[in-house]
Amino acid sequence: MSKTLYSMPSSGNSYKVRLMLALLNEPYTHIGLEYETTGLAEAHALGALPMGKLPVLVLEDGTALPESNAILCFLADGTPWMPDDAVSRAHALGWMFFEQNRHETVIAVRAALRNYPSRAHLATPERMAELLDAGHAVLQVMEAHLADNDWLAADAPSVADIALYAYTHMAESQGGFEMKQFPAINAWLARIAALPGYVGLKDTPE
Ligand SMILES: N[C@@H](CCC(=O)N[C@@H](CS)C(=O)NCC(=O)O)C(=O)O
Incomplete structure (x- = not known):
């Protein structure tokens, strides 16, 4: 099973x-x-x-x-996706906490307000403008790091890259964020999409 x-x-x-x-x-x-x-x-x-x-x-x-x-x-756990040295592992967890605390709460929330009809009543112009600015600031944190590093936590892709990829790759299409101002993020997104075994959001099994 x-x-x-x-x-x-x-x-x-x-x-x-x-x-x-x-x-x-x-x-x-x-x-x-x-x-x-x-x-x-x-x-x-x-x-x-x-x-x-x-x-x-x-x-x-x-x-x-x-x-x-x-x-x-x-x-x-036990695969190359979890860094085996303590410092890189702490960096990976740090990015994953950042994802849930600062990134998902803005990037995913704006996308949800735009795309789920049940949330539309919460999408006031003020809230959407506030989320847009906050999202660009959060993405700038990633941009600054990725300008000097291919991956978020270590010299190779890790769980942190997968955690941050999900909502970042749809930040423009679903969230309405302006991604052309983030060239290092766009290059990182392309590196992840080129990984062997990669599947897209819509490639659900069955
Ligand atoms: N922090 C949780 C968030 C999970 C979450 O918010 N899931 C939503 C979809 S994105 C959900 O299950 N909604 C269904 C419901 O609330 O009934 C995680 O990362 O797994």
Whole structure:
């Protein structure tokens, strides 16, 4: 029996895990659940989502792991995707905390306000302008680092690159951010898309 992933096809948090599994060439069963579907309501009702959110990775013994970046760390453990020296590992975790604390809360939120009809009422001009400025400032932190480094945490791609790739690669198409001002980020996005085994957001299994 393989692992089972509960994931939301349109969501970057879920896409991170699908991308990591693909890059690791790990087989898994995929259960795709979108917002406002009976499938998602049932998963909540059945207690399949321990922290009430997707993604959730269910291991072969039935253990259910929530939180996208925790799942990435689990999958990367013992592979080249998790740096083996303590300093690079701390850098990787630092970027992953940055992703959840400062990046996802702005970049993904603006994309959600533009794309999910149920959030449209929250997309006031003031809020959208505030998120645009905040997002460009967050992206500038990545740009400054990537101007001098090919990868975020180490000399090779790591879990941190996968965590930050998900919402950054759709920052313009879905979030409306102006990415041409970030050449180093764009070059890094292209490096990730060229990795063997890479899959896109829409390449969901089945
Ligand atoms: N910090 C969590 C955030 C997960 C999250 O917000 N998931 C959303 C989709 S992006 C979700 O499951 N929404 C469905 C719901 O709330 O019912 C992670 O990184 O896994």
